[in-house]
Amino acid sequence: MKYLLVEDNPELANAVSSRLRLDGHSVDHAGKIEDARAFVAAGEYDLILLDIMLPDGDGRTFLKHHRAADNDTPVIVLTARSQVSDRISMLDLGADDYVTKPFDHAELEARCRAVLRRKNGSSRSVKTMGDVEFDAVGGHLRVKGQALELRNRELRLLEVLMNAPGQVFSKQKLVDRLFSYDDDVSENAIEVYVGRLRKHLEGSAVQIKTLRGLGYRLDHDG
Template identity: 45%
Template sequence: MRLLIVEDAEDVCDAIAESLSRLGHVCDKARTLADARQFLGVQPFDLMILDINLPDGSGYDLLKEIRARGETLAVIMLTARLGVDDRVDALDAGADDYLVKPFDIRELEARLRAVARRRHGETDAILEAGDIRFNTATRQVTVGEQICELTRREQSLLEILLSSRGRVIAKEELHSRLFGLGEEAGLNAVELYIARLRKKLPSASLEIRTLRGLGYQAFVSGTARRA
């Protein structure tokens, strides 16, 4: 997933980004509301991890702004406040979940997975397509009984495709979800990773169709629809 981490404590922000990057997520970091608004203005994100107390205002204000615009961006709020009212306010303002500081990074990872599953209509951590199984918690990919070794970015690509089966995904969207703003990777890098994934998956269950001028469409064999 493409994540925006809005947290002014540099050590906390860096620790979150490092941990989530190891899981294959692309993380951009903002230390202020102004920085966060700038990121949101130029780049779509799958989820935002948003601290409440920021140097130039409250994370509540940013959350209310994006909800007022009708944006459905998933948001996990971070707060040092223990009061029930604070947590209720976060959820009522449109947060998908909240986490009280200090927290264990493993809990944040689990809550992120849970929010992503709800957003995609999934009920557990397993994404499946025929004989392909991807455990989003352990990041293990199996084809039948065989473990399939994928790089973190290949795992991220597979997760996107499995979560969006049947939908045509533009190359630009895949690029934005696979690479950070500071990474020097052109659109052709998407084609490279699609080709790698096709070669590494020893299964005919998942077909990845290239639709020239439109993007890519993944589907379980025998269930394809024309774009």
């Protein structure tokens, strides 16, 4: 998954980013509303973690404009405000959830997973397609009942593809989804990860097909 973290506290931003990256997620960090708007305009995110008190304004203003632009990317607000009225106002503005500072990183990660499951219309993290069972949270893949191990990037690539079966993803689109702007990677990296995933899926009803000049698509036979 690709996250945008909007937080002006460098220590907290580094801690949150590091935890998410350990699980193979890519994270872009914006310390100001202006930077956050530039990131959103330039790329696509699965989830936004939004601080409220920022150097150039109130995060609620960003949230309000975000929803007014019909952007449905989920937003979890990170706030030091514990008043019920404050939390209600953020939810009314379009926040999907909120976490009160200081927070436990495990709780934040759990709330991220819950929000993403709701967005994908599921209450479970396990997805089944034919004889393939995939748990993005636990990092488990079963092909025809056999448990296989995935590296972090392979895990997140399969997560992207399984969340949108039948959709065509260009190499550049996959680079954007799997890596942050600070990562110096080429489209060749995608070919490597796709090749590894194909080996894992060999013999199953699920295939990653190449569409010449377009990209890749996850298909299910039967």
